[in-house]
Amino acid sequence: MPRPTISLLSKNDIELIHEKALEVLEVIGVRIESRRVVNLLKSYGLEVSEGNVVKFPRDLVESKVKDCPHEFTLYDREGKPRLLVGGDRTYFNPGSAATKILDLRQNTIRDPTLWDLRDIAILVNELENIDAQSTAVVPHEFPPETRDRVRLYPLLKYSTKPIVTGAFTVDGVHDMVKLLSIFISDLDKRPIAIFDVCPSPPLKWSEVTVENLVDCAKYGLPIEIISMPSLGATSPVTIAGALVQHHAEVLSGIVIAQLVRKGVPVVYGGSPSTFDMRYGTPNIVAPEALLVSLAYVEIAKYLNLLTHTYMALSDTILLDYQSGVETGISALVACLRGINVVSGPGMLEHESTQCLEKLVLDNEVCGLVRRFSRGFNIGIEELAIDLLRDVGPGGTFLSKKHTVKHFKKEIYHPHILLRYDMREWMRRGSPSLLERAKQEVEQLLKRGTRELPPSDLLQELNRAINGILRKFGITVRELP
Amino acid sequence: MEDLINKLKVAIIEGDEEEALKVTKELLERGIDPKLIIERALEPAMKIVGEKFEREEYFIPEVMLAAEVFKKVMEFLKPHLGQEVGEKSKGRVVIGTVRGDIHELGKNLVATMLSVAGFEVIDLGVDVSPEKFIEAVEKYRPDVLGLSALMTTTMIEQKVVIEELKRRGLRDKVKVIVGGAPVTEEWAREIGADGYAANAYEAVRLVKKLLGVE
Incomplete structure (x- = not known):
């Protein structure tokens, strides 16, 4: 079955960068800002120098890389296998943890709420090319220390698709596991969510993320290690240099995860960006950032690791020419290279803004690139x-x-992207792309199947979320 | 019998020719009136197909395949219908693509849909000269003449045919409808056609309206 591909590095290139990253880990090391984790790593016999900088010997790194599974299954809320993460299969999920929402119904950019996440959950559940949910927005109406965990509530309530998520508090993972366990008791055998953890470049793990990393590994949950060098600001400006640093950071995470629990699924991820030297902004789908992603994905695949990146998104703020072209190009790169988990659809403005209308359009972009990348059968x-x-x-x-x-x-048939002719377009009242996307959002929200869980589980979910919120002294009148 | 009627409906909707003919045969063997088979199974089935198409649940190939099966079943029933078959037709349509234009897809779709809707369709093919259209009108005395043109450069031929009909005193003997990608409602009015339709389903509605039949 012929399938179009894209490739970048030679075997020599890969081995050189890998070698340099091993050198960085052994000689320079990585700072770990958590006492608990530093002590844990000491107990595994790792050398810790001043300033909590941990050195990772090359043999250890190489053996821990080999302990990572080459594939794993993500299950749905009902315990049915849903996505087999591995090979060159690409699964899309919405760009996550947006702090803003572009609300085209009100024509404004505003703080997102948990109600927005409910809408996203309903949409994603319906969209055929968005394979997993993600905790896509940060609901601002809740106190900061609860925002990571409350996000699971609408996703678990309105959709059966697996979830890509993450915590942003030191203890967040425990409550999140509590919520997930309502549906699946053996999450280490039948995971329904992937947890993202992000090192802080260069060569550092903050307290929150490294504690999350250790906690997830202990629970046996799939972990996505997302390094995010910003070229020229938080990493060397040269792509090769950024790549060495990126690789070293992810490898350090892999070692920690596998030390805590051998065989825990780890996805080699990233969100590299260029740092715009005029405006100080991270540009996630700039061509140089795509090169970093493409390169680390090839290194990861060479090491038999699962892969992730942030693509199928745009850095601009509105739905326009730029948002389309950036989303399309990056989605195509991701799909052609067979990156396993791709976060991005719906996302705008340097990974900070979600948009429902973009999400439904991106679903079709993902459909186009997915179709192209599939190639064709000759029988x-x-x-x-x-x-x-x-x-x-x-x-x-x-x-x-x-x-x-x-x-x-x-043949893939998009239905918001225009395939009819001018006459049919006029017959339909000459709707712009944006109007068509808005209409699609309305229709999907209306007919969204709202796959509510059985009432006993829903009651338990409600009890659990209210219990968690009460811990923080919050009572909510109505949850979405 | 209800079971078999339903089976036949499903077979047509799903484009399963073998099953459709098998069930039709069985219905006839049980002595069911062929007219009843058409009214209760064939026509409702095609109506459902049309609705599916308009909901974008069915695409062109599924409609065409269902229409093919419909036609096959009709042919099979024909000998059993006796002389009523002529009365059954809702009207006669002559259709063709105009001179200099060899596009036939749209025209074929319209022809198929019209015949499925119960009209007798005489298809003159593509690159049809005005003289041939006139000849056909004189020979077949159709209720409706359909002129298809896919190019802006051949659209003008629709006007030529209408002028020719006028010159020969035939214009009021037949309703003229026009269609094709560049054709618009406005163009239809300008050249003095009786109607215009944007797609095959609209064409059926238009012909029904012009002839005052359901």
Whole structure:
């Protein structure tokens, strides 16, 4: 089955960068800002120098890389296997933890709420090319220390798709596991969520993220290690230099995870960016950032590791020419290279803004690139010689069984992106792309199946979330 | 019998020719009136297909395949219908793509949909000269003449045919409808056509409206 691909590094390039990263880990080391984790690493025999800088010997790194699983299954809320993360399969999920929402119904950019996340959950549940949910926005109406965990509530309530999430408090993981466990008791065997943890470049793990990393590993939850060098600001400006640093940071996370629990699923991720030297902004889908991602993905695949990146998003603030082209190019790169988990759809403005209308449009962009990347089959059935004989010169294929049988699989049919002609467009009242996207959002929200869990589980979920909030002295009148 | 009628409906909707013919045969063997088979199974099935198409649940190939099966079943029933078959037709339509234009997809779709809707369709093919259209009108005495053009450069031929009909005193003998990608409602009015439709389903509605039939 021919499939288009994209490639960047030679074997020599990969080995050189890997070698340099091993050197960095052994000679320079990584700072760990958590006493608890430093002590833990000491107990495993690691050398810790002044300033809590931990050195990672190369043999240890290489053996821990080998302990990572080459694939794992993500389950849904009902315990059914849903996504087999591995190989060159690409799964899209919305860009996560946006602190703003571009609200096109009110025509404003505002703070997101948990109600917005409910809408996103309903949409994602319906969108065929968005494979997993993500805790996509940070609900501002809740106190900061509760915002990570409350986000699971609408996702678990309104959708069965697996979840990409993460904590941003030291103890966040425990409450989140509590919520997930309502549905699946053996999360280490049947995980329904991936947890993102991000080192703080250069070469540092903050207290929160490294504690999250250790906690997730203890629970046996799949972990996505997302290094985020910003070229010229938090990493060398040269792509090769950023790559060495990125690789070293992710490897350090892999070692910690595998030391805590051998065989815990780890996804090698990232969110590299260029640092705009005029405005001080991180640009996630700048071409140089895409090169960093493409390169680390190749290194990871060479090491038999699972991969993740932030693509299928845009750095601009509105839905326009730039948002389309950046989303499309990056989604295509991700899909062509077979990056396993891709976070991004719906996202704008340097990973800070979510947008429902963009999400439904991105679903179609993901559909386009996914179709292109799939290539095509060449078999007797596909070669269709019998059909050609049957139709003969000058005939038509439209009413043939062969056509009916294959056309929906062979041809992807977007329905917001315009495929009809000017006349049909005018007949429909000449709706702009934005209007069509808005209409789609409205329709999906209306007909969204709202796959509520059985009432006993829903009651338990409500009890659990209210219990968690009470711990922080909060009572909520109504949850979405 | 209800079971079999339903089975036949499903077979047509799903484009399963073999099953459709098998069930039709069984219905006839049980002595069911072929007219009843058409009214209760064939027509409702195609109505459902049309609705599915308009909801974008069915795409063109599924509609075409269902129409093919419909036609096959009709042909199979024909000998059993006796002379009523002529009365059954809702009207006669002559259709063709105009001179200099060899696009036939849209025209074929319209022809298929019209025949499925119960009209007798005479398809003159593509690159049809005004003389051939006139000849056909004189020969077949159709209720409706359909002129298809896909290019802006051949659209003008629709006007030529209408002028020719006028010159020969035939214009009031037949309703003329026009269609094709560049054709608009406005153009239809300008050249003195009786109607315009944007797609095959609209074309069926238009013809029904013009002839005052359901």
